[in-house]
Amino acid sequence: MKKGIRIDSTNKTITEVEVGEGIDDIYKHVGCSTFEVVQIDDPEENSCYVDEEALCKAAYIDEDGVKHNMNGFRIKDWPHPIIGNGLVLGFDYETGESGDSNLTIKEVQNLVTFFEYDKPEDRPEPQCGFVAWSD
Numbered sequence: 001m002k003k004g005i006r007i008d009s010t011n012k013t014i015t016e017v018e019v020g021e022g023i024d025d026i027y028k029h030v031g032c033s034t035f036e037v038v039q040i041d042d043p044e045e046n047s048c049y050v051d052e053e054a055l056c057k058a059a060y061i062d063e064d065g066v067k068h069n070m071n072g073f074r075i076k077d078w079p080h081p082i083i084g085n086g087l088v089l090g091f092d093y094e095t096g097e098s099g100d101s102n103l104t105i106k107e108v109q110n111l112v113t114f115f116e117y118d119k120p121e122d123r124p125e126p127q128c129g130f131v132a133w134s135d
Contacts, residue, residue: 001018001019001020001021002018002019002020002021002089002090002098002099002100002101003016003017003018003019003100003101004016004017004018004019004029004087004088004089004100004101005017005087005088005101005103005105005108006029006085006086006087006088007048007073007085007086007087007088007108007112008085009071009072009073009082009083009084009085009086009114010071010085012071012114014105014108014109014112015105016105017029017087019087019089019098026049026087026089026098029049029085029087030049030050030051030084030085030086030087031051031084031085032050032051032052032053032054032084033053034051034052034053035049035050035051035052036049036050036052037049037050037091038050038075038078038082038086039078040075040078040088040111041103041111044091044093045090045091045102046088046089046090046091046101046102046103047088047089047090047091047098048075048082048086048087048088049086049087049088049089050082050084050085050086050087051083051084051085054069054072054082054083054084055083055123055124055125055126055127056126057069057083058120059117059120059123060120061120067116067117069083069084069123070083070116070117070120070123071083071084071114071115071116071117072084072114072115072116073086073112073113073114073115074112074113074115075111075112076110076111076112076113081115081124083123086112088101088103088108089101090102
């Protein structure tokens with residue numbers, strides 16, 4: 001088991017969690033079927049796993065007034081809003097393996113700002129871009 005930190009955008013909480021070795025545990029904690037990795041510190045020792053398809057999921061308010069796909073968070077120095085939840089884990093760039101996060105809950109709280117869109121149409125549209133890699 002690895003020590004992770006879960007960012008719950010619906011309940012606006014940040015908690016420590018145990019994460020199993022398999023990729024399915026990351027999916028479970030984030031609440032998605034496809035994730036992407038956001039770098040959250042420097043030196044690059046921790047990463048935040050987020051729902052890669054979150055902006056492609058319809059934003060709506062149900063008959064009980066519950067907002068779906070309209071909650072998210074921003075990470076300090078990351079330019080894009082993140083819809084859904086996040087999972088912070090340590091990351092080893094040499095091996096490509098995740099491990100224990102060395103951040104505390106307080107440190108993650110200082111990096112994260114929660115938000116909620118009032119209307120589905122206020123949420124940003126998904127964007128696609130390409131980045132050229134060079135040596």
